[in-house]
Amino acid sequence: MLRNIIRLSLFIFLISLPVFSEEIEQIKVDPRLVKPMKELFNHRSHVSSFKKSGVSCVDCHSFSVKAVGKDPLGEPVKSGFIAASPSRCHACHMNKINLPAPNQCVMCHRDVVKLQPEDHFHSWMNRHGRIAQMDSNRCVQCHSKSSCSECHTQKNLNKPAVHLANFRLFHSIEARANPQSCVACHSSAQNSCVRCHSTGGP
Amino acid sequence: MSSAPILGQAVVSFQTTASFGYYKDIRQKPRFPFYTTLAYQGVHDQGVETSFQLLLNNDFGQNAWRFQPAYASVLIPISSAYPSQVEAGRFLLTEGFDMTLLDGVQSPIYWSHTGGVFLYGGATRSLDLFDESSGAIVGSSLFEEFYGFKLRGGWSGRDTSVKRQSVNASLFRSFPSLPWNPNILLKQEWGMAPANFSQSLSEILFYPNDALTFSAAYSYREPRPYTELESDFIYRLFSVSPQQIQEYALTWQATQSMKWNLKTKWTAFNSGVQKDRGEHQDLSANWLISGHSTFTPSVSHIKSYGGEVWNPGFRYDLSVTEKLKWIMEYFAAHIDKVNNIQGWAHHVRSGINYYLASHTTTVTWFEIERNHRFEFDGRVMAYVTQYY
Numbered sequence: 315m316l317r318n319i320i321r322l323s324l325f326i327f328l329i330s331l332p333v334f335s336e337e338i339e340q341i342k343v344d345p346r347l348v349k350p351m352k353e354l355f356n357h358r359s360h361v362s363s364f365k366k367s368g369v370s371c372v373d374c375h376s377f378s379v380k381a382v383g384k385d386p387l388g389e390p391v392k393s394g395f396i397a398a399s400p401s402r403c404h405a406c407h408m409n410k411i412n413l414p415a416p417n418q419c420v421m422c423h424r425d426v427v428k429l430q431p432e433d434h435f436h437s438w439m440n441r442h443g444r445i446a447q448m449d450s451n452r453c454v455q456c457h458s459k460s461s462c463s464e465c466h467t468q469k470n471l472n473k474p475a476v477h478l479a480n481f482r483l484f485h486s487i488e489a490r491a492n493p494q495s496c497v498a499c500h501s502s503a504q505n506s507c508v509r510c511h512s513t514g515g516p
Numbered sequence: 517m518s519s520a521p522i523l524g525q526a527v528v529s530f531q532t533t534a535s536f537g538y539y540k541d542i543r544q545k546p547r548f549p550f551y552t553t554l555a556y557q558g559v560h561d562q563g564v565e566t567s568f569q570l571l572l573n574n575d576f577g578q579n580a581w582r583f584q585p586a587y588a589s590v591l592i593p594i595s596s597a598y599p600s601q602v603e604a605g606r607f608l609l610t611e612g613f614d615m616t617l618l619d620g621v622q623s624p625i626y627w628s629h630t631g632g633v634f635l636y637g638g639a640t641r642s643l644d645l646f647d648e649s650s651g652a653i654v655g656s657s658l659f660e661e662f663y664g665f666k667l668r669g670g671w672s673g674r675d676t677s678v679k680r681q682s683v684n685a686s687l688f689r690s691f692p693s694l695p696w697n698p699n700i701l702l703k704q705e706w707g708m709a710p711a712n713f714s715q716s717l718s719e720i721l722f723y724p725n726d727a728l729t730f731s732a733a734y735s736y737r738e739p740r741p742y743t744e745l746e747s748d749f750i751y752r753l754f755s756v757s758p759q760q761i762q763e764y765a766l767t768w769q770a771t772q773s774m775k776w777n778l779k780t781k782w783t784a785f786n787s788g789v790q791k792d793r794g795e796h797q798d799l800s801a802n803w804l805i806s807g808h809s810t811f812t813p814s815v816s817h818i819k820s821y822g823g824e825v826w827n828p829g830f831r832y833d834l835s836v837t838e839k840l841k842w843i844m845e846y847f848a849a850h851i852d853k854v855n856n857i858q859g860w861a862h863h864v865r866s867g868i869n870y871y872l873a874s875h876t877t878t879v880t881w882f883e884i885e886r887n888h889r890f891e892f893d894g895r896v897m898a899y900v901t902q903y904y
Contacts, residue, residue, distance in 0.1 A: 444701055445701075448666060448701070449666060487824065487851070490792070491822075496751070501647055501750060505644060
């Protein structure tokens with residue numbers, strides 16, 4: 315019964331696609347910054363870091379902009395044209411300064427969800443491992459290497475990112491629905507099952 | 517992406533968390549769990565990176581201190597043109613269908629921006645840090661991109677309780693010029709004698725427009741077949757055969773502020789008594805309300821020969837101010853188990869995230885459960901996180 319309902323829902327979604335697609339607004343929204351750019355970036359405080367890192371003026375500012383008019387007295391370009399692109403921040407802060415995401419992102423961006431790539435939009439919790447095994451180098455463009463272990467090995471935080479609420483009460487049902495899902499993280503029954511069940515667990 | 521060196525300085529990042537709780541266990545004995553984590557990352561001269569995550573836990577009721585390094589590595593770039601590097605220490609290894617901790621060395625060596633060879637070797641450890649078992653592993657992979665096809669193929673040899681060699685191959689391709697922008701992923705692993713087995717995964721994903729994605733996947737999995745004689749392996753408690761999984765998922769961004777997710781999965785395997793079937797469905801919505809709050813209702817349904825559960829609930833996030841965020845969760849599960857346990861289980865969680873100062877956040881949580889085992893089960897957690 316439930317299976318039929320889900321299949322019917324899926325079918326309705328697919329056939330209604332052309333109708334809905336005309337009404338759909340543009341989804342991509344620029345991520346909001348926590349402060350105006352002028353307050354986020356202080357050129358004076360960055361100068362010493364630039365010198366130490368060997369960053370020169372032309373690494374951020376393009377001075378190759380030409381005048382608007384073709385004649386020698388053409389109107390000069392406004393100074394804003396040589397301003398560095400805001401994305402230049404990422405050249406250092408996403409590559410060289412390797413704070414873990416999302417900590418690095420929230421230094422400037424208010425909502426990291428809006429920064430996610432397109433494929434993170436769809437069932438990403440289930441799929442990310444498959445893609446990471448294909449092309450792990452793509453992951454480290456935004457995430458530090460240790461961010462995997464924050465969920466996969468660091469299990470002493472109150473972040474039930476994998477298990478649903480009330481999981482303790484129905485994990486026996488879920489284990490029998492998909493045994494392979496358990497062994498992605500837990501292998502030994504002695505360590506994972508007996509540890510609780512031998513001390514009085516039901 | 518190359519990791520360009522930073523000259524004459526080091527950039528370091530620290531993050532610490534601590535939490536403490538109290539509860540009574542099933543035998544009414546008081547328990548005082550205490551968890552601390554110290555995470556560090558540093559980028560040094562010539563792009564050398566160091567990082568670790570250390571866990572220090574205790575149950576004061578039992579005075580059971582435990583120290584666990586979850587991650588600790590040194591990463592040395594070996595090319596300025598490509599992201600070739602050598603990493604040594606403890607880190608995650610994800611090759612083929614396996615994901616494990618590796619105490620050893622891994623090194624991706626690129627000959628172009630898209631191609632190279634990946635070498636690794638060392639001792640494997642379970643992701644479950646309580647599991648002390650380990651075994652030796654060595655392996656390599658080749659990867660390259662041809663005409664948009666990302667290809668990867670590799671070999672690995674293990675010396676665990678049973679010796680095993682396997683080869684794996686995978687293919688990924690996106691077709692942005694075709695209608696609905698399909699993406700395909702194919703993956704296969706073959707075991708070589710004496711551990712003959714095969715595992716596979718096929719997935720196709722469509723992006724018809726900016727608002728809709730849907731995918732279908734089929735997999736044939738035989739986890740750790742080389743240890744099939746191990747009665748202690750959790751998979752063998754529930755299945756004596758490989759399992760076949762069908763997965764379908766759909767995501768629909770109905771409006772700029774409303775997103776729907778539907779996932780369903782069917783699994784078929786042999787439980788040792790008979791051919792069995794499990795199913796799992798999730799339906800959820802994510803609704804951004806007036807830019808300051810998010811409401812996420814969801815319902816999950818799981819059915820297997822162990823019973824059936826419905827788990828509806830919601831999560832509500834509210835940005836009270838720019839610095840203060842309040843989160844509230846409530847789930848009520850109706851459980852009907854094969855051992856005649858039947859009834860409702862309630863779970864409430866609420867917390868406050870507060871940006872105390874630049875680079876410093878605090879998180880305070882409480883959690884309450886009520887079910888057939890506990891009339892009242894609660895815990896309170898507080899985290900202070902500082903990062904640079």
